[in-house]
Amino acid sequence: MANEQALDVREKKELVTKEEKTVPARYYVPATDIYETEAALTVVMELPGVDKKDLDLAVENDVLRVEGRIDLGKYEGLEPLYTEYNVGHFSRSFTLSRKIDQAAIQAELEDGVLTLTLPKAKEAQPRKIKIG
């Protein structure tokens, strides 16, 4: 009954990186789950407020980089009264092992959650060894 527990509030994590951003604003690190099955590695990220068109995914030098921007226009004309969280763009990157078939990575964005499926390269999939 893991789903029946009450949901806690987790403070959003601010991004701290070696490379700096050129805009003077805070970035956040999306909460991420990573799990592995025989065929693929799946990365699930929470990017609330990010539209499909404002999401950048790139693989370069074995690094998978995800950057999601929120739409500031939605806040125009609003006057804050009370706040419990802050907003900002999201950024996170992961170093991929060579075992991933980088050309076959698939992405899906639904309800503010990005699911990346990273299929394992053929040679990395487990093989059953028959005893002769």
Place this chain on the structure above:
Amino acid sequence: MALLFPDPFDALLQLQQALDSFRASDWLETSLSGVGSYPPLNAFRKGDDLVIVAEVPGVRKEDVALEIKNNTLRISGTKTVSYGEKAALHRRERSAGRFDRAVALPVEVDAEGVKAECRDGILALFLPRAERDKPRSIRIS
């Protein structure tokens, strides 16, 4: 002062500073009748009306229930996180579970006119202020 962003370069920083300065302000009454404080929410004024926004990534529209009664807004629902069978978990940062939160709004709202939207993991509520609660200007005779 309503948020206006004349300079797009600084827009995000300005918004972040504005949101920071209203962190847990005393606008919202702290008498909570719900349990817990998920989802975290931000409240704004838009003209006479109110806008309440919450981040609920991974919560489906059909899994959220909204109720309003006597200016108490109740947001409840379930967030599910599922992994495929036989999956080995490497990193687990997302949480799942039930939520039920009630907040007492300090202004009277027109319950009939409330509109809600749940898109891209953001729940937004548009709460029009009740006509009888709006301030009236008084003519000095």
